[in-house]
Each structure stands twice: as C-alpha cells, then as structure tokens.
Amino acid sequence: MRLTTLSDQEVARGAERLIGRGLKLAHLRLIAALDDAGQLTAAGRSLRLTQPAASRLLAEAEAIAGHRLCERQPKGIALTPAGEALARRARRILAEIAEAGREIGDVAEGRLGMVRVGAVTAPAIDLVVPSLQRLQRQHPGLTAQVDVTTSDVLVPDLLRSRHDFVIGRVPVGFDPRPLDIRWLAAERVALLVRANHPLAQRPRVGVADLAPYDWVMQPPGSLLRSTVEEVLLALGAEAPNCRLSTASLIVTLTRLTRSNTIAPVSTQVARLLAGDGGIARAVTPLAIDFSVEVKPFGLIRLRGLKLPRSAGLLYDAIVEAAGS
Structure with a gap:
C-alpha cells in the first residue's frame, strides 16, 4: 500500500478548520486519554472530569470533527479510524506544548534542563550512561532521567511524551509512521x-x-x-x-x-x-x-518534533558514540 503525507499547507488548513469549529486542548486531552484507557469513565477520571462532563466533551469533539471518534465495545470503547488519527495528532500537539513549557522554565531559570530518555538494557549500558557522563562534564547543569525497560513499554511511553527519545525497537504490530528511527546495532x-x-x-x-x-x-x-x-x-x-x-x-x-x-x-x-x-x-x-x-535497536523519536536542547545534545552524543 502506498502511503502519502500531507504538506505543511494541508496540515495547516486542517488545523485551522478544526480550531475554527471550536476544537480545544480539552478535547485533545480527552481523545488521548481515551486511547490510553479504553474507557470513558477512566479517561475522565485521569483528567479529573466527571463521567457526564467527559461524555459532553466527547460529543463536542465528535461534532467538531464531523465523525464518530469512538465505538462502544463490550468492555469499554475503541477509537474509530478518525479517532485514532485525532489521538495521534493530539499526542504530538500536547507533547509540543509540554516541551514549550519545560523549555521556557529552563530558560527563565538559566538551566540547560533535564533530558528524559528510555532504553533497552544494552544501549543503556554502552551508550546512554557513558554519553551522559561525558556530556555532564561539559554541562554540569544538565540532569537526566533514564528509564530501562522493554521496547513494548518504551515506544508507547514515547508517544505519551514520557521520554524525549528512546533507544529500542518498534514493537510488533506498532504503526511506525509517527516515529523517526535511526538504526544503530544488533x-x-x-x-x-x-x-x-x-x-x-x-x-x-x-x-x-x-x-x-x-x-x-x-x-x-x-x-x-x-x-x-x-x-x-x-x-x-x-x-x-x-x-x-x-x-x-x-x-x-x-x-x-x-x-x-x-x-x-x-x-x-x-x-x-x-x-x-x-x-x-x-x-x-x-x-x-x-x-x-x-535484531537491531535504534534511536527513536517522534517524527517532526524538535528535541529540547538538553535532549538534542544527548541524542547527538549517542550518535557519535555509536559511530553512526
């Protein structure tokens, strides 16, 4: 199947159309939470919304999008293709906003900031730790959070903006299109x-x-x-x-x-x-x-999302250490 990508102008027109119809961050947060939870009540609870409030917000989002965004299932709900598309974009928008807030805070306080990276075990030992040590000698203000687990946890967490980038593999059956992957080594x-x-x-x-x-x-x-x-x-x-x-x-x-x-x-x-x-x-x-x-692991980041300066420095240091 041939995949096509939207031009910047098409993306901008689509965004303007939804925003013009009243799409708000609250709608995006709910759709992302529904994708995570698979239940309206649980999604609302994670956003501190009552079930009636979450239902109203979902109805608004569907009216604005002009499509059903989810379908009821025996044990919860499942996003429709339109809902999945909106959830995927919602995560990127929310990630950008979160990073903007983080960077603004770092700049205001004169800090280089924190980098949050996830990795499978081998590159965590051979690449992340030594690269981070070298980088922190040059930038003493740099702090880091490193989570080591399996790829089937890392990649979904990347989409939830819990990491700046990860080192691992794309899980079986996972859609790689939102990801930018730089393969490193077996x-x-x-x-x-x-x-x-x-x-x-x-x-x-x-x-x-x-x-x-x-x-x-x-x-x-x-x-x-x-x-x-x-x-x-x-x-x-x-x-x-x-x-x-x-x-x-x-x-x-x-x-x-x-x-x-x-x-x-x-x-x-x-x-x-x-x-x-x-x-x-x-x-x-x-x-x-x-x-x-x-099979090989790689550096994985969200496609089209610019890394914060601290994360960009560590990403480049890992690329140099890996010789790729």
Missing part, C-alpha cells in the same frame, strides 16, 4: 548463570546441555525471550523451561545466585556483571557453542 545475547553452576566451568556448552535447567526470562512476547526460544527450537532443542518471568535485573540476579537457573541477557550486561572488574562476580556467562543475536 544485540548479542549471553546466557548467565551463578559462578558455581554445574555448567560454568565447561569449555563449551551445547543446547542439549541446557535442557535439565530452569530459566528466568523476560515476560512472554518480549523480543529477547522470543529470539532465544526461536534459536533453541531451530537448533532442535526444547523451548526453555521458564518458571519465572521478569524484566527486573535485580530479580533475575537474585534467582540466579540462589539456584541453577539460566538467564539470557545482553553481552553488555554480562560484561558489566561478570567481566574484568565486574560488579557481581557471583555470576558468569556460559561458553555456549552457538550464537544468539537480537
């Missing part, structure tokens, strides 16, 4: 165990050697877990026996050090924990005779 995987694990001292470990042991892995559907499962099945092994699912590295390490469990992690995490000068020498990577590689 992620190699290590299998971590406790230092005195029965397999720890073997010079080579094959897939058949893994079968007797439990695993601790990221939640079902996560890319790391799916990749490991696919590789093992392709090599003729059974799917890992995972009795504990968690995205928490602390929970993973706790389980590893107290059992013969195996955990897949990025090689960056393995080096940080068990490499020379590692901070948790109670664990070690297995010398596996096969390789596991997760």
Whole structure:
C-alpha cells in the first residue's frame, strides 16, 4: 500500500478548520486519554472530569470533527479510524506544548534542563550512561532521567511524551509512521548463570546441555525471550523451561545466585556483571557453542518534533558514540 503525507499547507488548513469549529486542548486531552484507557469513565477520571462532563466533551469533539471518534465495545470503547488519527495528532500537539513549557522554565531559570530518555538494557549500558557522563562534564547543569525497560513499554511511553527519545525497537504490530528511527546495532545475547553452576566451568556448552535447567526470562512476547526460544527450537532443542518471568535485573540476579537457573541477557550486561572488574562476580556467562543475536535497536523519536536542547545534545552524543 502506498502511503502519502500531507504538506505543511494541508496540515495547516486542517488545523485551522478544526480550531475554527471550536476544537480545544480539552478535547485533545480527552481523545488521548481515551486511547490510553479504553474507557470513558477512566479517561475522565485521569483528567479529573466527571463521567457526564467527559461524555459532553466527547460529543463536542465528535461534532467538531464531523465523525464518530469512538465505538462502544463490550468492555469499554475503541477509537474509530478518525479517532485514532485525532489521538495521534493530539499526542504530538500536547507533547509540543509540554516541551514549550519545560523549555521556557529552563530558560527563565538559566538551566540547560533535564533530558528524559528510555532504553533497552544494552544501549543503556554502552551508550546512554557513558554519553551522559561525558556530556555532564561539559554541562554540569544538565540532569537526566533514564528509564530501562522493554521496547513494548518504551515506544508507547514515547508517544505519551514520557521520554524525549528512546533507544529500542518498534514493537510488533506498532504503526511506525509517527516515529523517526535511526538504526544503530544488533544485540548479542549471553546466557548467565551463578559462578558455581554445574555448567560454568565447561569449555563449551551445547543446547542439549541446557535442557535439565530452569530459566528466568523476560515476560512472554518480549523480543529477547522470543529470539532465544526461536534459536533453541531451530537448533532442535526444547523451548526453555521458564518458571519465572521478569524484566527486573535485580530479580533475575537474585534467582540466579540462589539456584541453577539460566538467564539470557545482553553481552553488555554480562560484561558489566561478570567481566574484568565486574560488579557481581557471583555470576558468569556460559561458553555456549552457538550464537544468539537480537535484531537491531535504534534511536527513536517522534517524527517532526524538535528535541529540547538538553535532549538534542544527548541524542547527538549517542550518535557519535555509536559511530553512526
């Protein structure tokens, strides 16, 4: 299917038409909240609106747009294609306004400001932390919030303006059109165990050697877990026996050090924990005779949205560190 984009003039005319009909920020906030909550009552509650007030606001928005924006479902509501289009644009408008307020406050107080970035584990260790350290030596007033989690959490949070940009992957089934993506690198995987694990001292470990042991892995559907499962099945092994699912590295390490469990992690995490000068020498990577590689991650930002100066500096520093 061929995708077309609107010109600046077409976007401006569309915006003027809706604004001329009375579209307000309150309508945009409600549509974005409906997209998040899937229920009118919950969306209204998040905006501190009563259910009747939220209903009136939705009716106004539909009258202004000239289209139904949502449909009732057995367990809530779902946005129509028109509602989804308005919600997508509403997020960008609200993000721009939020950033404007943030930048104005920073300028007024003479601060460089805060950067909010989300990342999957490997680039958080290898790219975000060292780039941020170098940047803060040059700009002592720069502060940062770094959230490390999976891409299926990061990208939706980016659309909700909880991050300036993220480093990760586009989740399966997610519409990439609102995103600007700069691909960086693939992620190699290590299998971590406790230092005195029965397999720890073997010079080579094959897939058949893994079968007797439990695993601790990221939640079902996560890319790391799916990749490991696919590789093992392709090599003729059974799917890992995972009795504990968690995205928490602390929970993973706790389980590893107290059992013969195996955990897949990025090689960056393995080096940080068990490499020379590692901070948790109670664990070690297995010398596996096969390789596991997760598809590339990238720098992801909202398309057409200019980054605040603080975020732009860190974004450029990460690009330079990645050599891309």
